Amino acid sequence: MIELKNVTKFYKTGAGKQYVLNNVTQTIPSHTNVGILGRNGAGKSTLLRMLGGIDFPNSGIIHSKNSFSWPMGLAGGFQGSMTGRQNVKFVCRIYGKSDHEINEAIEAVKEFSELGSYFDMPIKIYSSGMKSRLSFGLSLFFDFDYLIIDETLSVGDKNFQVKSKAALRKKIQNCNVLLVSHSMPVLQELCDAGIVVNDAKMHYFDDIKDAIAMYDDINKQRK
The missing domain is CATH 1.10.8 (Helicase, Ruva Protein; domain 3)
Structure with missing residues (x-):
């Protein structure tokens, strides 16, 4: 289980504070594979890093007793x-x-x-x-409780992507995943639940299909 209590995250810019999350309280259930969706710049990767304890909110608390991998799509460490x-x-x-x-x-x-x-x-x-x-x-x-993945499954040629997905499917038989991806088929295949990050809010759905539906609606409204 991952608990967020009154979490606020922002970056200071020339135009003022740019919020990723603003006073968000949410519980992510245990033993759940979670896909994270949002438009470019919404803060998906920042949320992913905070859930994994690699980045921190400006205020509020994120708590979990689980162990987390480093973000597999990033190599900052x-x-x-x-x-x-x-x-x-x-x-x-x-x-x-x-x-x-x-x-x-x-x-x-x-x-x-x-x-x-x-x-x-x-x-x-x-x-x-x-x-x-x-x-x-x-x-x-x-062996981690959660694998944190930031678009890694789109890396490499088609054969490498197939190999990566197969390895991940085998791995998550014994752990869970927090996955940022723009591929709806990948999210539906690997994730049970979904989070949509939009306008500094975090919307949690028990069914990944409902999260994808909200994400589609957001994109339609902003065209």
Whole structure:
């Protein structure tokens, strides 16, 4: 379960405060795969980071006893001067993995990410897609209560996308997912419930189809 109590999140801009959420109270039930929808700039990724404890509200509280992965579509936690291999080893050590487990992780992530020789090159020369593939592969090696995914499933060619979805389907048999995506078929396939972020409010729906319907209505109104 994830609880939000009087949560407000904003950024200061030249035109004043830009609100992502404004005094939102909501409970997200346990054991639920949740899709997050909203127009560009609505704050989907910011909400995702806050739910996972990576970003924080300006006021209010977000509480959960669950463990969360890092955002699989983002790679802000990687060290740019280190290689993919070194980053995998570094993250594994942070999470207390043994030398044997670290070696297993290195081989698994290298194979899954399909980075080839780039796996032993500094991450700062990677494209955003390459970083996402490394992040995705590394996340699959750990056991979290929630996987946090920010558009990662659209990374790479069609074969890699198929492989990623298959790996994710297998993984979420034993965990849940918080997923930001613009692909309605992917959301319907992987998510039970949905959240729509709009006008600094967070609308929760027990059925992902209802969330998609609201999102469609918002887009129609703004055309």
